[in-house]
Amino acid sequence: MMIYPTMELQNGRCVTLDKGRLEDALIWHVDPVETVRGWAAAGAEWMQLTDFDAIEGRDTNAALVEEIIRSAEIPVQLAGGMRTREHVEHWLDKGAGRIVIGTMAAWEPNLVKKLAKLYPDQIVLAVDVWKGRVMTEGWRSQSAFTAEAFIDAFADTPFAAILVTDIDSDMEDVEAQLGLISGLAAQSRTPVIASGVVRSADDISRLAYIPNISGAILGRALFRKKLSLEDALRVARGAQEPVAQFQ
Numbered sequence: 001m002m003i004y005p006t007m008e009l010q011n012g013r014c015v016t017l018d019k020g021r022l023e024d025a026l027i028w029h030v031d032p033v034e035t036v037r038g039w040a041a042a043g044a045e046w047m048q049l050t051d052f053d054a055i056e057g058r059d060t061n062a063a064l065v066e067e068i069i070r071s072a073e074i075p076v077q078l079a080g081g082m083r084t085r086e087h088v089e090h091w092l093d094k095g096a097g098r099i100v101i102g103t104m105a106a107w108e109p110n111l112v113k114k115l116a117k118l119y120p121d122q123i124v125l126a127v128d129v130w131k132g133r134v135m136t137e138g139w140r141s142q143s144a145f146t147a148e149a150f151i152d153a154f155a156d157t158p159f160a161a162i163l164v165t166d167i168d169s170d171m172e173d174v175e176a177q178l179g180l181i182s183g184l185a186a187q188s189r190t191p192v193i194a195s196g197v198v199r200s201a202d203d204i205s206r207l208a209y210i211p212n213i214s215g216a217i218l219g220r221a222l223f224r225k226k227l228s229l230e231d232a233l234r235v236a237r238g239a240q241e242p243v244a245q246f247q
Contacts, residue, residue, distance in 0.1 A: 054081030102126030208239035
């Protein structure tokens with residue numbers, strides 16, 4: 001199972017949010033570029049970068065995002081404000097390994113299906129769920145889609161992964177999250193990345209044994225030093241190693 005250390009940017013600074021409340025961002029006084037280089041040195045194979053300013057339609061972080069992509073030494077899965085084909089292709093041209101698309105998939109599903117076919121293994125579908133419905137525009141607007149119907153609508157689309165976040169139980173009720181994520185993973189033909197559920201090494205161990213879970217986002221627990229990246233990677237790599245059978 002892949003661990004995605006995750007950096008969230010607002011006004012050029014690393015932040016973490018509670019339930020997506022941009023006005024209540026907790027600022028981390030770290031150097032973004034040096035931090036991601038440290039993740040690569042620790043053994044991470046991918047990272048996720050979310051641009052909160054882009055969600056609000058601002059390009060405040062564009063130069064920093066580009067610098068991180070160039071300097072990270074690992075592929076970057078980029079999220080935040082991907083509303084047009086031009087925007088998606090701009091960041092692919094800049095070297096992003098994958099692009100996460102949520103709102104545009106609800107608004108223009110046929111275009112997103114086309115992009116997934118044009119850029120195989122580079123488009124990730126974001127499914128942000130609140131009270132059973134898919135949320136858009138940075139968790140601010142509730143769509144008419146249930147999570148199950150949304151995933152079914154893209155059943156034959158060659159996404160690299162589906163990124164699932166249960167907003168309603170975000171970081172508060174891990175058992176509820178695991179239930180939602182495992183159910184959607186069982187339904188999906190595409191591997192699922194679990195978001196917001198990792199608070200400890202035990203959470204990674206449990207995720208590793210859920211069928212069709214290919215990865216997990218590691219953000220707040222990493223910055224709050226509740227779980228080190230080295231420990232998270234070790235647990236993820238060891239959780240599914242074959243066990244010798246004694247005769």
